[in-house]
Amino acid sequence: MTKEKVCRDCRRVVEGNECPICKSTDMTNKWRGVVVVIDPNSEIAQHMKLSVQGKYAIELK
Ligand SMILES: [Zn+2]
Structure with missing residues (x-):
């Protein structure tokens, strides 16, 4: 399993x-x-509002 997290700023x-993308370190794993x-x-x-190719979370908890 990979340790994927999601950026709270751009998802x-x-x-x-x-x-x-935004250099944020504010991550969530939920x-x-x-x-x-x-x-x-x-x-x-x-x-x-996703302007860069890649994988994004649909919903943050
Ligand atoms: Zn980001």
Whole structure:
């Protein structure tokens, strides 16, 4: 198992203790659901304000 956490600021799923996108170290391991952004121009990515490819949590607890 990987030790994935989620950045509270941008909801990106990251491994490690620093978010590669916003450099935040405010992480949570309580989250539910994942959306993978392949095309940042897609409707879902724009709706969720995700501008970088990658994996994001749908809901933080
Ligand atoms: Zn972040």
